Amino acid sequence: MRKTSSILKSVLLILLALFFLSPIYIIFVNSFKDRQELYDNALALPDNFSFQYYLEAMEKMNFLSALGNSLYITIVSVVLIVILSSMTAWMLVRTDSKWSTVIFMTFIATMLIPFQTLMMPLMQFMSAITENLNIPMYNTREGLIFMNIGFHASLSVFLYHGFIKSIPITLEEAATIDGASKFGVFWRIIFPMLKPITATVMILNVISIWNDFLLPSLTLIDTALRTIPLSTFFFFGEFTIQWNLAMAGLTLTIIPVIIFYAMAQKHIIKGIGEGAVK
Amino acid sequence: MPNRNKLKWFLLFTVPLIFIFTIVVLIPFLVGIYYSFFEWDGIGANPKVFVGLDNFVELWGDNQFLRSMWLTTLFTVLSVITINVIGLAFALLVTSRIQTANAARTLLFMPYLIGGLILGYIWQFVFVDVFSFLGEVTGLDQVFFNWLVDPQFALYGLVFVFTWQMAGYIMIIYIAGIQAIPNDVVEAAKIDGASTWQRFTRITFPLLMPALTISLFLTLSSAFKIYDVNLSLTGGGPANATELFAMNIYQEIFGSSNYGFGQAKAIVFFLIVAAITLTQVYMTKKREVEM
Numbered sequence: 130m131r132k133t134s135s136i137l138k139s140v141l142l143i144l145l146a147l148f149f150l151s152p153i154y155i156i157f158v159n160s161f162k163d164r165q166e167l168y169d170n171a172l173a174l175p176d177n178f179s180f181q182y183y184l185e186a187m188e189k190m191n192f193l194s195a196l197g198n199s200l201y202i203t204i205v206s207v208v209l210i211v212i213l214s215s216m217t218a219w220m221l222v223r224t225d226s227k228w229s230t231v232i233f234m235t236f237i238a239t240m241l242i243p244f245q246t247l248m249m250p251l252m253q254f255m256s257a258i259t260e261n262l263n264i265p266m267y268n269t270r271e272g273l274i275f276m277n278i279g280f281h282a283s284l285s286v287f288l289y290h291g292f293i294k295s296i297p298i299t300l301e302e303a304a305t306i307d308g309a310s311k312f313g314v315f316w317r318i319i320f321p322m323l324k325p326i327t328a329t330v331m332i333l334n335v336i337s338i339w340n341d342f343l344l345p346s347l348t349l350i351d352t353a354l355r356t357i358p359l360s361t362f363f364f365f366g367e368f369t370i371q372w373n374l375a376m377a378g379l380t381l382t383i384i385p386v387i388i389f390y391a392m393a394q395k396h397i398i399k400g401i402g403e404g405a406v407k
Numbered sequence: 408m409p410n411r412n413k414l415k416w417f418l419l420f421t422v423p424l425i426f427i428f429t430i431v432v433l434i435p436f437l438v439g440i441y442y443s444f445f446e447w448d449g450i451g452a453n454p455k456v457f458v459g460l461d462n463f464v465e466l467w468g469d470n471q472f473l474r475s476m477w478l479t480t481l482f483t484v485l486s487v488i489t490i491n492v493i494g495l496a497f498a499l500l501v502t503s504r505i506q507t508a509n510a511a512r513t514l515l516f517m518p519y520l521i522g523g524l525i526l527g528y529i530w531q532f533v534f535v536d537v538f539s540f541l542g543e544v545t546g547l548d549q550v551f552f553n554w555l556v557d558p559q560f561a562l563y564g565l566v567f568v569f570t571w572q573m574a575g576y577i578m579i580i581y582i583a584g585i586q587a588i589p590n591d592v593v594e595a596a597k598i599d600g601a602s603t604w605q606r607f608t609r610i611t612f613p614l615l616m617p618a619l620t621i622s623l624f625l626t627l628s629s630a631f632k633i634y635d636v637n638l639s640l641t642g643g644g645p646a647n648a649t650e651l652f653a654m655n656i657y658q659e660i661f662g663s664s665n666y667g668f669g670q671a672k673a674i675v676f677f678l679i680v681a682a683i684t685l686t687q688v689y690m691t692k693k694r695e696v697e698m
Contacts, residue, residue, distance in 0.1 A: 135504075135505070135506070137442070138505050138610055139505050139507040140505045140507075142500060142505050142507050142508065143507040143510060143511055143514075144499075144687055145500075145511070146510070146511040146514035146515050147514065149514065149515055149518075149571075150517060152512055152516075152529050152530060152533050152571075153517075153529070154531060155529075155532070155537055156532060159532070159582065167536070168540075170540070171536050171537045171540045172537065173538070189521050202471075208592055213423055213424040213427070214424060216420040216421070216423075216424070217420060217421045217425070218423040219420065220417050220420040220421050221421065224417055232421065236428070239432050239433070239436070241628075241677070241680060241681045241684060241685075242432070242436060242681075243632045243673075243676055243677055243680050244632070245632070245634075245653050245655070245656045245657065245673050245676055246673040246674060246676060246677040247431075247432065247435045247436060247439060248657075248660075249439065249442070249449075249660050249661075249666060249669065249670055249673070250432065250434075250435040250436075250438040250439040250670070251435040253438070253442075254430070254434060254435055254438065275427060275430075275606075276428060276429070276431050277426075278424070278427050278430050278431070279427045279430065280431060280432065280671065282424055282427065282428045282432075283428075283432075286424070287492050299609055303415065308663075311416040311419075311420070312416075315420075319632075320598045336519075336520060338522070339522070340521070340522025340523065340635075341522075342523075342524045342634075342635050342638075343523065343634060343635070343657075350567075358451045358522055358524045358525065358635075359523060361525060361526060361528065362638075362639070363671025365639070368418065372532060375528070375532070376532065377526055379525060379529055379532075382525050383521055383525065386520050386521055387517075389520070390520055392448075394513055397516075397520075398512065398513070398579055401516075401576065401580075402579050402580065402582060402583035403583070
C-alpha cells in the first residue's frame with residue numbers, strides 16, 4: 130500500500146514537471162509543421178520531421194555567427210570577471226583599512242542601480258570615448274565585454290568577499306614568510322581554494338551575460354556583431370507571421386542552453402543555491 | 408618601506424577592476440543625475456537647456472508614466488506572490504522523499520536558464536495559437552483565448568510568463584533553506600504529535616525566514632525592473648496597456664528622444680527601486696528567527 134502510493138507520487142511529480150515544460154515541447158513539435166498542420170492541431174506530433182525550417186531559420190538569423198559572438202562575449206567576459214573580481218575581493222578582505230571598507234561599500238550600494246538609470250549616460254560616454262580618444266568602445270564586442278565586466282563587478286566581488294572572509298589567514302602568512310610574492314600567494318594558494326565560489330560566480334554571470342538583450346542592443350549596431358538574443362529579436366521583427374520558421378529559430382536558440390545545462394546541471398543548481406545563501 | 412610595498416600590491420590587485428567599474432557604473436550614474444536637470448533631444452549639436460527641477464515636476468503630469476508606474480506595481484505585487492507561493496510549493500515537493508524528486512527539480516529549474524526575451528516569444532506563440540486552439544477544442548473560451556489582445560489579461564499574461572521563468576529559481580533558494588533546517592527539530596515535533604500542516608506553519612516556515620528575505624528581494628527587484636519579457640511578449644501593448652516602468656523610460660529616451668526628461672524618470676526609477684528593496688530587506692530581516 131505504502132509502495133504504490135509512493136510510486137504514484139513519483140509519477141505525479143514527474144508529470145507535473147513535464148507539464149511545466151510543455152511550452153518547450155510545443156515550440157519543438159511545431160518547428161516541423163507547415164501552416165495547415167499547425168492550425169489543425171498545435172499540440173500533436175508532426176507528420177514528418179523535416180529540417181527545412183531549421184535550415185531556413187539558421188540562414189535568416191545568421192545563427193552560426195550569432196552563436197560565435199555570444200560564445201566569445203560570454204566566455205571572455207566571465208573569465209575576466211573571475212580574475213579581476215577575485216583579486217580585488219581578496220585584497221579588500223586582507224587589507225584592514227578604511228579604504229577597503231569604502232570601496233567594498235561602493236560596490237554593494239551600486240547593486241541597487243537599475244540598468245535603465247545608467248543606459249543613456251553610459252552610451253553617451255562610450256561614444257564620446259570612441260570619438261575623442263579613438264578607443265573603439267562603441268559598436269565592438271570588446272567594448273561590450275568591458276561594460277559587462279563593470280556591470281557584473283559588484284555581485285562577483287560581493288560573493289568572493291563573503292567566501293574569502295571564511296578562509297583562515299595563517300596559510301597565506303606562512304607562504305609570505307617563505308618569501309612568495311602577493312601574486313604568487315594569490316594564484317598558487319588562494320585561488321585554488323576559491324573553486325566553489327568561482328563556480329557560482331561563473332554560472333550566475335554566464336546566465337546573465339548570455340541572455341542579456343538591452344545592453345548589447347544599445348552597443349552592437351553592426352549586424353555581423355549580433356548575439357543570439359539580438360538576432361532572435363530582429364528575426365521576430367522581420368518574420369512575425371511565419372510561425373513555423375519562428376519556432377525553428379526559437380528551438381535553435383534553446384539548444385545551446387540545454388547543452389550547457391546537461392553538462393553542468395549539478396554545479397548550476399548547487400551554485401545558484403550557494404550564491405543565494407551568501 | 409613595507410607599507411609602500413603593501414600599497415603597491417593593493418593597487419595592482421584592485422585598480423583594474425575599480426577603473427572599469429568607475430567608467431561603466433560610477434561616472435554614468437553621476438552624469439545621469441546631471442542630465443536629468445536638462446532638456447535635450449540627444450543630438451550632440453543641439454543645446455542642452457538647463458531646466459532645474461522642472462523635469463521632476465513635470466513627471467507627475469505625465470499620464471503614461473503614472474499609468475506605467477501603477478501597472479508595474481500591480482505586476483510586481485502579483486508576480487511576487489505567485490512566484491514565491493509556487494516556488495515554495497515546488498521546493499517542498501522536491502525535498503520530500505519522492506524518488507523522482509531530483510529529476511523534477513532539474514526540469515522545474517530549466518525555464519530560468521532561457522533568457523526573458525526568448526521566453527516571451529515562446530509564450531507569445533502559446534497565447535496566440537495554442538490558447539485559441541485549446542479554446543476551440545475544449546469549449547472553455549472564457550479561459551483559453553488570446554490573452555495578449557485583452558488589456559487586463561495581457562498583464563496577467565506577463566505575470567504568468569514571469570512566474571514560469573522565476574519559480575524554478577526561487578525554488579532552488581527555498582530548497583537551500585529547507586535543507587538547512589535540522590532534521591531533529593522536525594522529528595521531535597512529529598513525535599510530539601504535530602500534524603504536517605502544524606509542522607509547516609510552526610517550524611518549517613519560521614525557519615525559512617532567511618530564504619524568504621532573499622527570495623522576496625530577488626523577485627521584488629527583478630519584477631520591478633522587468634524589461635525583456637515585456638518587450639517580446641506584449642511589446643507594451645495592446646495600446647500601451649502593459650507598458651511597464653523600464654519600457655516607459657526606454658521609450659521616453661530612445662523612442663521620443665526626450666533625453667533629459669527620460670533620465671529624470673530613470674533617476675526616480677532608481678530611487679523607488681532602492682527604497683522598496685531596502686525597506687523589504689529591513690522588514691523581513693527583523694522577522695528572522697535565530698536558531
